[in-house]
Amino acid sequence: MAEAESPPITLGRRLYVQLGVTVVVLAAVGGTLVAHRATLDSGTERLAAADGEWLVLACLAALATWVCAAVAQQGAVVEPLPKGRLVAAQFAAGAANHLLPAGAGATLVNLRFLTRCGLSTRRSATALAVKAAAGAAVRCALGVTLLLVSPGTLRLSARTPHPLPYLLVLLPVAAAVGVLAVVFNGRLRRAAGGALADVRDVHQCRARACALWGGSVGFALLHAGVIVAVVHAIGLGLPTSGVVMAYLVASGAAALLPTPGGLGSLDAALALALTAAGAPGPEAVSAVLGYRLLTGWLPMVPGLLVLALLARRSAL
Template sequence: MTATPAPPSPSPSAPAPGDSACAVDPPATPSPARRASLSRLTRLVVTLLPVLLIGTWAALDRSVVLDGVARLGDADPRWLPAGLLFTLLGWAVAACVRQGALPERLPPGLLLASQPAAGAANHVLPASIGAHAVTLRFLRGQGIPPARGTASLALYSLVKPVARIPVLVLFLAAVGDTVRFGALAPDRWTLLPAAGSAVLGLTTFCVLVTTVRPLRRPAVDFVRTALTDVRILHTRPSRVLALWGGSAAAPVIQGSTVAAVGFSLGLPLSWAQVVFALLIAGAAVGAVPAPGGIGPVDAAMVSLGAPAGLSTATIIGYRVLTVWIPLLPGTLVLSALVHRKVL
């Protein structure tokens, strides 16, 4: 009796009979060349996005620019280079304050380059969100942990208004006899919404932290990191000087830029009066909505005896000098930092 040979077993690669209808091909993975092409396209879009956003914002606000350029065209050109110099000096001081709010040492060149980039981004998003976002991305790129980077931004934002107080007192002693404080004091209908918004925001934050468990740990980590960094920074004299000295010098430099533009237009105020007008505008009427800074500062200059039209022209010229002229180079620097993966 001869044994019948066993049927050949199907090869592993051949589909079993009846399985062809239910066979599912594995998802195709993109090739390395395709992934590299998509990465380059994404990087190009992200690089060009700041330029597109700034261009849109410029088109919407072109009337203010044209008016400011026309006024600067009639100004005394001897003062305008001083205004540009103070603008550049303001970036350097801002970089010093950023470094002073962080224990780690940052590369000075990239830190300075991030300031005009942050200024360009700040005109796209309100309330300094754009500048803080660029700074936080820069810190992440330098290896700073998110909790420490966020704590440095909070310390930066807290120290700046506190450091203005002694500077304000100093300039108040210099020009206090020429100020009509009644014109600067905001009414209660201006202060009540601002105070209510602050209380509501603080209450909402406390309620969320105490009731939402996933938010509790990040909030505790943030507070612990912030307190630790504050203690470390204030044991280093160089950081204290950069943080507090830079924060105190920043409004003086900004006021000097306003004064340079005002002097070029014939503003009948002294340098100390213009700087004090900027300081008191930020302290007393900062709650008044004023796009582009037009409103509180020129109102303060009017209270010091300057003509209303000339004060408004000074602020418009100041915005052109500090925003519109640096806008294109700042946007190009922002795009370059994104392209080089610094941000």
């Protein structure tokens, strides 16, 4: 009986830990905002006077991210999914993702949607894992490619060693650690076996593979495009490559902290990355506010309404 009760206890402890980390991060961010209230006010005023055409372009890029997310999700499964409800589910998942820590909101919405479409719980979870792994691989590949194509993307001082050799060493080491963890852990080994079987099935169909990787690439580039357009809207003279790299680094760093929708962690990481790329403090805050406004805050209420509608129609 003790063994049967241990998983719920472990899950509960994990949830409490995630919520505790979320509260700590949000408190730290709130304290930082209070301490830098003048910078926040200046950034808000600059965003209010931003170029409307660039903001419209940023809004269109933000809307397209949900379409790319739907394409990537379709690519992660072999069975055809209803297109309209799939896009609506991604939109609703984005809103739910801002309510629960560590991406749990989006995971639960997509898991429920896939099971309603006839997939088993295991295959639905595997499809979500395949999509997440493809997204992480794409971001990593885009960052390394950007460094190779434009080595000056990271504005380093003369005394700072170039990070590319370290990346080329750390990436294989991280991959080796992951492989060893799978080899020596029976549960991970079984999960990896099921995931690899589904990955092989997906890649046997060229259209599905193109959807998975193309949607993942488009999702990452469009999110970077939102911040690039906002940077141009506020007249911040930063090179596009530097802004894209700042987003890739910030999104990777924010994934380490389980806050709802990256709230606080992504904001701080993106502001720091833009500042490191050469943006003054108020302008960096303006860019982050604009990015958050278009990708998180404005879609929140419509996303929750779509979520309620999908649940009412038994699509979730």
